[in-house]
Amino acid sequence: MTTLTLGAAINAGLRNSLANDDRVVLMGEDIGTLGGVFRITDGLKAEFGAHRVVDTPLSEAGIIGTAVGLAYRGYRPVVEIQFDGFIYPGFDQIVAQVAKLHRRSRGTVKMPITIRVPFGGGIGAAEHHSESPEAYFAHTAGLRVVSCSDAADAYVMIQQAIASDDPVLFFEPKRRYHVKGEVDDRASLADAKPMGIASVVTSGSDVTLVTYGALVQVARDAAIAAAEEGVSIEVIDLRSLSPLDLVTVADSVRRTGRLVIAHEAGQQLGLGAEVAASITERCFEYLEAAPVRVTGHDIPYPPAKLERHHVPDLDRMLDGVDRALGRPNSLSGVEA
Amino acid sequence: MTPSDRVATGLLTRADGFVQLITPEGERRADPDLDRWVVDIDTEALRGLYRDMSVLRRIDSEGIALQRQGEVGLWPPLLGQEAAQVGSARALRSDDFVFGSYREHGVAWVRGIDPADVLRVWRGAASSGWNPYDYGMAVPQIIIGAQSLHATGWAMGAKWDGSDAAAVAYFGDGATSEGDVNEALVFAASFEAPVVFFCQNNGWAISEPVGLQSKQPLAQRGDGFGVPGIRVDGNDVLAVLAATRIALDRARRGGGPTFIEAVTYRMGPHTTADDPKRYRTDDELADWRARDPIARVGALLAASGLDLETLEREVEVEAARAAGALRASIATMADPEPMTVFDHVYAEPHSHLDRQREQYARYLAQFDDGASAQTEGGAR
Numbered sequence: 001m002t003t004l005t006l007g008a009a010i011n012a013g014l015r016n017s018l019a020n021d022d023r024v025v026l027m028g029e030d031i032g033t034l035g036g037v038f039r040i041t042d043g044l045k046a047e048f049g050a051h052r053v054v055d056t057p058l059s060e061a062g063i064i065g066t067a068v069g070l071a072y073r074g075y076r077p078v079v080e081i082q083f084d085g086f087i088y089p090g091f092d093q094i095v096a097q098v099a100k101l102h103r104r105s106r107g108t109v110k111m112p113i114t115i116r117v118p119f120g121g122g123i124g125a126a127e128h129h130s131e132s133p134e135a136y137f138a139h140t141a142g143l144r145v146v147s148c149s150d151a152a153d154a155y156v157m158i159q160q161a162i163a164s165d166d167p168v169l170f171f172e173p174k175r176r177y178h179v180k181g182e183v184d185d186r187a188s189l190a191d192a193k194p195m196g197i198a199s200v201v202t203s204g205s206d207v208t209l210v211t212y213g214a215l216v217q218v219a220r221d222a223a224i225a226a227a228e229e230g231v232s233i234e235v236i237d238l239r240s241l242s243p244l245d246l247v248t249v250a251d252s253v254r255r256t257g258r259l260v261i262a263h264e265a266g267q268q269l270g271l272g273a274e275v276a277a278s279i280t281e282r283c284f285e286y287l288e289a290a291p292v293r294v295t296g297h298d299i300p301y302p303p304a305k306l307e308r309h310h311v312p313d314l315d316r317m318l319d320g321v322d323r324a325l326g327r328p329n330s331l332s333g334v335e336a
Numbered sequence: 337m338t339p340s341d342r343v344a345t346g347l348l349t350r351a352d353g354f355v356q357l358i359t360p361e362g363e364r365r366a367d368p369d370l371d372r373w374v375v376d377i378d379t380e381a382l383r384g385l386y387r388d389m390s391v392l393r394r395i396d397s398e399g400i401a402l403q404r405q406g407e408v409g410l411w412p413p414l415l416g417q418e419a420a421q422v423g424s425a426r427a428l429r430s431d432d433f434v435f436g437s438y439r440e441h442g443v444a445w446v447r448g449i450d451p452a453d454v455l456r457v458w459r460g461a462a463s464s465g466w467n468p469y470d471y472g473m474a475v476p477q478i479i480i481g482a483q484s485l486h487a488t489g490w491a492m493g494a495k496w497d498g499s500d501a502a503a504v505a506y507f508g509d510g511a512t513s514e515g516d517v518n519e520a521l522v523f524a525a526s527f528e529a530p531v532v533f534f535c536q537n538n539g540w541a542i543s544e545p546v547g548l549q550s551k552q553p554l555a556q557r558g559d560g561f562g563v564p565g566i567r568v569d570g571n572d573v574l575a576v577l578a579a580t581r582i583a584l585d586r587a588r589r590g591g592g593p594t595f596i597e598a599v600t601y602r603m604g605p606h607t608t609a610d611d612p613k614r615y616r617t618d619d620e621l622a623d624w625r626a627r628d629p630i631a632r633v634g635a636l637l638a639a640s641g642l643d644l645e646t647l648e649r650e651v652e653v654e655a656a657r658a659a660g661a662l663r664a665s666i667a668t669m670a671d672p673e674p675m676t677v678f679d680h681v682y683a684e685p686h687s688h689l690d691r692q693r694e695q696y697a698r699y700l701a702q703f704d705d706g707a708s709a710q711t712e713g714g715a716r
Contacts, residue, residue, distance in 0.1 A: 023705035025496075051496050057526055062519035063483060069489020069503070072474060077489075089515070096479050097486070105475045107680040108467040141689070196687060230428050243688040311615070 007177035009151035010040050010149050012114075012185065014078065018149065021076060023242070024162060027054045027063055028080030028116075030150030037082055038118055039176055043123045060090030067113050068097050072172035076112045076268040080160055084119040085301075087126030098167045114161045118174035119147075119158050120214050120264050121311050131301055132213075132265035138274075144197055145241040147171035148329050149216035151181030153199075160195040168195075171241075174215035187243035200252065204234035207253040210275055211262040212238040215312060219262060222317040233321060241271055249275065250282045257288035258324040264311050267295040287296040294320035348582075349567040354599050355579065356569040360627040362635020369407040370578040377574060379640055385426065385573050386633045387651050392442045393630065394655035395451045398662050399441070399458070403608040407666050408459045412439045415569070416603035419629030420536045422446055423576030424598070425503070427584055433490050434473040435463055435483035439536075440506050447471045451658065452665030461669050464678070478507035481511035484520035484533060491529035491587070502530040502587040504580075510541025513549045514555055521561040521593070530587035532580065533563070533595045536570060538602035539624075543615040558595035570598030571629040601627070674700060 017024045026041055032055035035042030045053035057061050060081060067077035081087045091303060101111050126154035138145045144166050147153040161168035201216060204222045211219045216237045223233040234252050238244060253259050259279055263273040277293035294312045302310050324330035348369060357365055378522030399411040414421065433521060436443055445456050453465030458557040464475040475548050487505035494501045511517050512535060537554050539546055555565035568579040576598055583594035601624040605612045638644040678693040
């Protein structure tokens, strides 16, 4: 065991992957000499060389499109998109090429590309630097979408993503980069929890609160606060957004009878809608109340001085829990 | 200074617009830069190129006929572009890798791909017709220009591997307006990737003339990126072969990318769904018909004393055989089994899709022919 920040855990995972497989190459803007704007690739160019850790031109379609060609040649590219809002110029290459080439080639061409995306708000950043675009990719067949929430998961999941023969969108909760956690750096990757399985991070009996990424810690805090009022919240970290581990969520909801889904992304057609619909299909007769969504507003990400009104916080999560429990809440008495 | 070094210093072209070795009238022209690259192309080899192009033309027209008869959903004809495709593809080695668009039936033919496997995709019977690694040719690309980045990435990998193999990206004049092609030029130049950008300027991007894509000859497009260009008569199979060999030689010797503009013309529609009469004139068509890529090789061969009529008869037999084989392939091109819609979406199990697969298999099993659900991957 060792203690690492979430960012350092990803760095350590990348280092292992580079060392274990010489077909792994990192590509992105400023990832080499600078070590990335968040320093996630710090020191890796010096250790592995400029052909393994590649500073690219400023071109998202270029980075992802050339990664496709490298994958055609048997490489396993790990791409860094500098900020969430910068992924859109590369969108076509991701959803029309990376996602589809295995299918299009009837399984003969593998696309083991990992696309790392620092995502979400809460760091007082400028426009295009705080977005949560994960639903676009979870909606696209052929892609896997995951998000880590702590150092231990980050260390394991980045290595699992790189080892996967499928393309993986790897969403990193940027406001958690500097948070330390215990990392088991000696454990075998083969024994680790699979990338596609959700975690029950806090056990509880009254409400199931499902989230991922940076909001997992907020949900933990909400569970502690709720416990003081006698409400027992089970917090689930989805970890994987495609596929969703609905088995773990459904098991929990069958015990609690109530479901709250929280994410920073806007509500309309987001992950919350998918989880609510899927769990309602599976657990309708177990539900004591309609599933509740606690999400960002359906707005462009607001200026930094307003972001605390957009990103769900502990109080908004507790308000959602109250809605699921039928306790007095912000929507009490409001007809839909 | 070698010819490929000369390319490295800038644009290789001529006062009359492009480099050329065979005129439309079938006269052999001398060219100080190109000649030495085709010294091995004797009369026999020239006959081979003539045969390639003629058979290809027939396969292409068979593809149109099959579409008109409802056997194929759509077909993008290559009539008029035979020299651009055969001349460039004949310059390649087996370990080079082609990233084509959707019209490169001729390149596929030269790479040894069965035309039936090309047709299969247009019929809608398969997502792809061949294994890219068997032929050194990626599956076709519909998104305009996306493959230029794939070729560049492959070439970067080839260079890192210490290989002297090269990648070739085929795209049209319309694609040069796309970001992907321009980003590919940036990457290829920056990493000195062994990639040849082979632009078939066929005059039209569906209904839009090339003048809408560029105010300059497209071969100059590379200049700002530091990628030298060659502007070649795309209807001259010998000149195209020479130009591609020059570009490949640069790539293999570490010289980096080259942009080739093959000036040609799409004689037919963009696809069988298009009506070019709405946007171009009979005069323009007639002008280009006079520059036919096959006729000029025939004239050159005849001038060298070869009995053209005999060659034409031989080629006709071979073309008829290839077209017949393509037509016959339809009979064995069964519709895919229903459950294969779920195949190959992921390389590894994906619980959401696996559940959908199981549910749809159950649904199908209710019907009399539900047994068809038991197909590849259906039991996963």
